[in-house]
Amino acid sequence: MSTSLAPHLTAFLREHLPSVRRVSPHTCESYAYAFRLLLEFASQRLKVSPSAISLELLDAPLLLDFLTHIETERKNGASSRNARLAAIKSFFRFLQYRVPSALEQVQRILAIPFKRTVRREVAYLQREEMQAIIDATDLASRIGIRDRAMLYLTYAAGLRVSELVGLRLEDLTFQPRPAILVRGKGRRERTLPLWKEAAAAVRRWLSVRGAAPVPEMFVNARGGAMTRAGFEYVLAKHVAIAATRVPSLLGKRVSPHVLRHTCAMIALRGTRDIRKVALWLGHASPTTTEIYLHADASEKIAAIDAVTPLHLRRGRFKLPDRLIAALQPSSSRRYYAE
Numbered sequence: 001m002s003t004s005l006a007p008h009l010t011a012f013l014r015e016h017l018p019s020v021r022r023v024s025p026h027t028c029e030s031y032a033y034a035f036r037l038l039l040e041f042a043s044q045r046l047k048v049s050p051s052a053i054s055l056e057l058l059d060a061p062l063l064l065d066f067l068t069h070i071e072t073e074r075k076n077g078a079s080s081r082n083a084r085l086a087a088i089k090s091f092f093r094f095l096q097y098r099v100p101s102a103l104e105q106v107q108r109i110l111a112i113p114f115k116r117t118v119r120r121e122v123a124y125l126q127r128e129e130m131q132a133i134i135d136a137t138d139l140a141s142r143i144g145i146r147d148r149a150m151l152y153l154t155y156a157a158g159l160r161v162s163e164l165v166g167l168r169l170e171d172l173t174f175q176p177r178p179a180i181l182v183r184g185k186g187r188r189e190r191t192l193p194l195w196k197e198a199a200a201a202v203r204r205w206l207s208v209r210g211a212a213p214v215p216e217m218f219v220n221a222r223g224g225a226m227t228r229a230g231f232e233y234v235l236a237k238h239v240a241i242a243a244t245r246v247p248s249l250l251g252k253r254v255s256p257h258v259l260r261h262t263c264a265m266i267a268l269r270g271t272r273d274i275r276k277v278a279l280w281l282g283h284a285s286p287t288t289t290e291i292y293l294h295a296d297a298s299e300k301i302a303a304i305d306a307v308t309p310l311h312l313r314r315g316r317f318k319l320p321d322r323l324i325a326a327l328q329p330s331s332s333r334r335y336y337a338e
Contacts, residue, residue: 002054003099009035012094024185026162034087037074041066055099060108063088067112078115085114124261129249130155132242133235142208143221147234149205150218150226153180154256156198158263158281160184161256165226167217172202184282231256 013032017023038058039050045065046057063085070076070084089110096106125133134151138144154164163182171181178199182190194202202217209219216225235256243249260281267277 002056003102005053005055005058006051008055008095008098009091011098012091016094024162027185030083031087031090034084035091037070037084038063038066038088041069055095055102056105058109059105060112063109063112078117082114082117085112122261122265123253123258124265125252125254125258126248127266129242129246129252130259130262132246132249133238133254136238136241136245145208146205146218147238149201150231150234151238151259152198152201153194154231155259155263156195157182157192158260158267160260161228161231163282164256165216165218165228165231168215169206169217170215172217174199174203178202182282188282190279190282228256235259 013028013035017028017031018025039053042053042058042062043050045062046053067081067085071078071081076084089112092106092109096103134148134155137148137151139148150164153159154161157180159182163184166183167180171183173179173181178194178196179191180194182192184190205218209217212219212223214223214225218226218231220226220230232255235254239249239252239254243252264277264281268274271277
């Protein structure tokens with residue numbers, strides 16, 4: 001007897017993830033997208049409609065074929081493949097308690113390994129590049145004042161773009177000192193004090209924000225809440241302007257997360273304490289923050305300076321006699337010639 005997939009998948013996405021695991025709406029959307037891709041692939045492979053796919057049809061061989069498909073046909077990298085696999089494994093861990101008869105199938109799927117990924121260098125901006133982007137805003141306009149506040153706050157507080165657009169007026173306080181309440185990934189909250197300059201930029205925006213029908217701090221030109229895509233557009237616009245003044249920005253891909261990385265690098269160089277940087281960024285574990293240690297060249301230079309190198313004995317190289325060299329085997333003659 002086949003087991004209908006639809007009710008279990010619906011319960012997983014609409015009840016288990018948001019209510020039990022309390023993951024963010026962005027994660028729920030990402031998991032739903034992964035299953036949409038999987039069901040579309042399975043539908044074509046099995047020649048049935050997505051709603052007719054039973055749980056038993058989603059076995060390990062089919063899932064392995066799907067993972068290969070998103071790498072070869074969709075041209076996704078290992079990171080995207082691993083993200084889709086993480087969503088699938090999370091669903092099947094959920095299923096093993098709801099459908100005990102599928103336990104063997106679940107175990108085979110949970111045994112599918114993740115692919116190792118290449119750790120890339122962290123992209124971040126130099127101080128003069130970040131300054132140029134902030135200076136590119138037009139303070140003679142209401143939109144320019146808003147843009148400067150968003151850019152400065154994202155950089156100074158190291159915010160994820162979802163954290164920035166999710167900020168509400170009630171999350172801001174100026175007494176006893178300026179601070180914001182940030183709701184991060186996994187519904188973890190952290191309170192961050194603001195630099196005097198960041199607080200000044202936010203104050204100026206609030207003075208011209210006016211009444212809006214939404215509780216979010218930053219609104220678009222129509223008075224609605226600022227979106228992720230909206231902020232990405234704002235950032236790209238000011239990066240293009242700044243690049244005319246600071247040529248090193250030309251060709252750089254400056255995403256909202258690059259501003260977060262820039263804040264992390266500034267904090268690491270200022271504190272020399274990876275734990276404080278993790279606390280500031282809202283990382284669940286300092287292990288996540290270690291990527292910045294690899295990116296900070298000053299940390300490597302300090303490590304070199306702290307070690308006494310081995311002494312190299314002096315000596316002079318004497319060229320071999322040409323006649324003796326000519327009498328050597330052919331492989332040695334090539335060595336001497338080089």
